[in-house]
Amino acid sequence: MLLKETQETLRSTLKKYFGYDDFREHQQEIIESVLSKKDNLVIMPTGGGKSICFQLPAILFEGVTLVISPLIALMKDQVDGLNANGIPANFFNSSQESQEQHAIFEKVIHKEIKLLYVAPESLSLLDNILNEEFISCVAIDEAHCISSWGHDFRPSYQQLGFLKTTLPNTPIIALTATADKATRQDILKQLNIPKATRFLTSFDRENITLEVRPANDRVLQIIKFIRKKPNEAGIIYCLSRKSTEQLASKLQQNGIKAAAYHAGLNFAERTKTQEDFIYDKVEVVCATVAFGMGIDKSNVRWVIHYNMPKNIEGYYQEIGRCGRDGLKANALLFHSYSDVIQLRKFASGASNEEVQIAKLERMKQFSEATTCRRKILLSYFGELLATNCGNCDVCKNPPQFxxxxxxxxxxxxxxxxxxxxxxxxxxxxxxxxxxxxxxxxxxxxxxxxxxxxxxxxxxxxxxxxxxxxxxxxxxxxxxxxxxxxxxxxxxxxxxxxxxxxxTRPIEYKEQVKVQKEIKAKKPKKDTLFERLRKLRQEIALAENIPAYLVFSDATLKEMERAIPMCESDFIDISGVGQRKLEVYGEDFIAEIVSFSNEKISTRKQNNTNKVTYQLYKEGLSIDEIAAKRNLKSTTIFSHLAKAYTDGKDIDIYKFVTKDEVEKIRNAKGELKNPPALKPYFEHFNGELAYFKIRLALSIIDK
Incomplete structure (x- = not known):
């Protein structure tokens, strides 16, 4: 147990950089163990908060935390997310120019970055910094890749055992979402960390609804499913490259923004599809299993398996890519015996054929089960659920027992x-x-x-x-x-x-499931969530980052519920850290205030601008109004800007000069009318305060 002061440091760091007030299950224990320089094995479900277990200690360590990640293409997503939270991070790979690589080494040597992501194949290029003078911690993500017992074995991971020999006093933290008992043992053995502290959190992702259907008219069923969920992102996993392209084409023909992703595409094509999905330009990706590992896109609302996965580990990891924000999500699996036959052929002749066939059989049993599917999933990973989940198709339509x-x-x-x-x-x-x-x-x-x-x-x-x-x-x-x-x-x-x-054994037969035609649901046009979502998208496009890196759907939902109209309330929202308050707070608070004045009828929300305006008319200064109302002065200026736009009598040039207004008017043209204040702030190198920019824009827009 760390000292109370250290625990307070952990919580303040969590809030400042990640925006959360509380740790999830085992997170604080794991972080304390890492900071105590112990080796750790962390088994935590996708979306359970694995990354914070090494990212937060990295902020507090003096040197750099080396993160071993399996796919080069996905490291940028991780690094962008860290940088958006104000955490200096970078990635290193063999495709970078030598000048760029040298600049990264310089940053490591001068302790200017906290996390460095690297693929196992590129470790040999880090010899000059791979020592305990510079490396404070090693995190091995997707650690199941090291084990031949694991479902996604990668030979390049088997060299990682040398890290403990090279860095004997440096803590190693191995993390994975999917490892059965045999795989866990193998990870510890291969990494030379047999005494590592083991943390096994619950595998239960209660927010994901599990459903299995017979594979009849799959395409028609998928189109109906997607039309019921407009503007929601999803992934469809297919067994073959051809299937991904055919399905994507059929979805496009039905007006659905879909794209295919598979290993047969060149690097540029795969990168474009991945980025289009991350940036919400494409709603649906039809992909082989290569897609999704390491992607932190929190607002994926559903995952469909067009074909049956080859084992439960893969299935669990893939469905875990939806609902990472904790909101409701759906996992739909189509079961076909022809898929089983095809997967058996794939396993034939493999070095671990017997294991693959046994795990495939277990997957088939899951698909044909007449008992709670969540019970099956959890028991597979050694977690026993005493009662049925109530959130799977079997629980919702129970058979006769x-x-x-x-x-x-x-x-x-x-x-x-x-x-x-x-x-x-x-x-x-x-x-x-x-x-x-x-x-x-x-x-x-x-x-x-x-x-x-x-x-x-x-x-x-x-x-x-x-x-x-x-x-x-x-x-x-x-x-x-x-x-x-x-x-x-x-x-x-x-x-x-x-x-x-x-239940009495029955011979499993695929039956045609008769479904009524379902009309596409239209999204609600003007809710606060939709308004904030639109603002988020505008900011994301202006800054060229994925929308979920601004704020997650869960954070926007919390804003919709709590309606924070000042900075002190805004920072209390889960997912809002200090940096995001500074960068985005002004815009989001203004949108919430504006929406509240238009839509919400409670006295507090209707009167907030009126109260500020009344105090202004009484002759109080901005600082006096802020003190009296217990609000930040920036919020008071937002109220006055809105009042001025609404035609109230305000001497606006008392707070911003005509020369400053003209400068901002010119910048608006140069910057092509950006939706957020940050581009203006950066355009003037921070010399014009946010409140002046907001007031000037009120004058220009009026």
């Missing part, structure tokens, strides 16, 4: 007798009393429970064991030859007579 407690007790007792060392096939053979070579050789026919389930068919037992696994009563140990093992839930069934509900 029967009391299967006796069946469950028989199955779990056999797994126990087999010392949790056998896969599902052998477990069923023992249950049914088989006498094949394996059973006899291992003397399983001598077990007391041999044959206790002979009255149930082999196929039905298979379905029941899948259901028990889905409900979290047992789990598959992929790194132990797919052996079935018990979980802590199984004890309640075996020794406390907990009731287990099962």
């Amino acid at each position: 029967f009391n299967g407690t006796i069946i469950a007790q028989k199955a779990l007792s056999v797994i126990t007798r087999l010392k949790e060392s056998e896969a599902i096939g052998t477990v069923i053979d023992v249950l049914r009393g088989a006498n094949n070579a394996t059973i006899i050789d291992k003397q399983y026919d001598k077990l007391k429970s041999h044959g206790i389930g002979s009255d149930i068919s082999w196929r039905d037992w298979q379905q029941y064991l899948i259901q028990l696994t889905n409900q979290g009563y047992c789990e598959i140990a992929f790194h132990k030859n797919n052996a079935l093992r018990l979980t802590s839930f199984s004890k309640k069934v075996l020794f406390e007579n907990e009731v287990v509900n099962l």
